[in-house]
Amino acid sequence: MTMPASDPCTTRRLWDISPPVDAQAPVFPGDTPYQQRWVATIGPGCPVNVSAITTTPHVGAHADAPLHYDPAGEPIGAVDLTPYLGPCRVVHALGCGPLITWAHVAHAMPAGAPCPPRLLVRTYAQMPQQVFDEALPGFDPALLERLADRGVCLIGTDSASVDPAASKTLDAHQVLRRRGLRVLENLCLDAVPEGDYELIALPLKWMSADASPVRAVLRALA
Structure with a gap:
C-alpha cells in the first residue's frame, strides 16, 4: 500500500543508531x-529458512534491566516502556577520557x-563495532545524580557500559538503581549531530531476562 505523501513517516528523517549484530x-x-x-533451509520438502541464535542479551544496542545490577530488580520484560520512547537530546563528549563528567555535557x-x-x-569519533574497548568511557556517578535531579529518566551511550570495564563496584549502575534511571548501551551515534530528536528504542518482552537488544532509531522532530 502506498503511504500518502503527507504522512509524517515519509517526511521526518530517521537515524539508525543500532550497530550491526553478527559474529x-x-x-x-x-x-x-x-x-x-x-x-x-529452503529446499525440497522445506518452504522456509529458520535459524537458531545464541548470544548475550547485551549484544549490540541494548537496554539493561534493573535485574542486571539489582538482585531484586525487574527483568526487562516487566519494565515500563515509557522511558524508551520520546524526546531526547544527543550530546557530544568526544575525548572525555575514562569518565564522562558534567563538564563534558554542560x-x-x-x-x-x-x-x-x-x-x-x-x-567516540568512530564507535568500535568489531573490537571490545577495554578502555571504554564510563559515567561519573555524580553526573548521573545531577541528571536525575534535573528530571532525566534515560541515559544512552555509545560505550559498552556506563561503568569502566574493570569496575567491580559498578558505581554508575548503582546510581541507575537508586534513582530509577533506564539505560541504553552500545548505541552508534557516529553520524548524529548534537541536538534534539525523538528516540524509539523498545526492548523485547523477554520476561525473565536481564537485558534486551533494541533496534534504536532517532527521528527528526520536524
Missing part, C-alpha cells in the same frame, strides 16, 4: 558471543532551560 559484534569479555546456525544543558527527559552521549 563480529563485540561483547564484554567472558560474555556469550553472537552465534547463528540454520535449523531449516554546553548542551544550559542552566534555567528545560532539561530533556532522555540524554544520549557520544564519546
Whole structure:
C-alpha cells in the first residue's frame, strides 16, 4: 500500500543508531558471543529458512534491566516502556577520557532551560563495532545524580557500559538503581549531530531476562 505523501513517516528523517549484530559484534569479555546456525533451509520438502541464535542479551544496542545490577530488580520484560520512547537530546563528549563528567555535557544543558527527559552521549569519533574497548568511557556517578535531579529518566551511550570495564563496584549502575534511571548501551551515534530528536528504542518482552537488544532509531522532530 502506498503511504500518502503527507504522512509524517515519509517526511521526518530517521537515524539508525543500532550497530550491526553478527559474529563480529563485540561483547564484554567472558560474555556469550553472537552465534547463528540454520535449523531449516529452503529446499525440497522445506518452504522456509529458520535459524537458531545464541548470544548475550547485551549484544549490540541494548537496554539493561534493573535485574542486571539489582538482585531484586525487574527483568526487562516487566519494565515500563515509557522511558524508551520520546524526546531526547544527543550530546557530544568526544575525548572525555575514562569518565564522562558534567563538564563534558554542560554546553548542551544550559542552566534555567528545560532539561530533556532522555540524554544520549557520544564519546567516540568512530564507535568500535568489531573490537571490545577495554578502555571504554564510563559515567561519573555524580553526573548521573545531577541528571536525575534535573528530571532525566534515560541515559544512552555509545560505550559498552556506563561503568569502566574493570569496575567491580559498578558505581554508575548503582546510581541507575537508586534513582530509577533506564539505560541504553552500545548505541552508534557516529553520524548524529548534537541536538534534539525523538528516540524509539523498545526492548523485547523477554520476561525473565536481564537485558534486551533494541533496534534504536532517532527521528527528526520536524
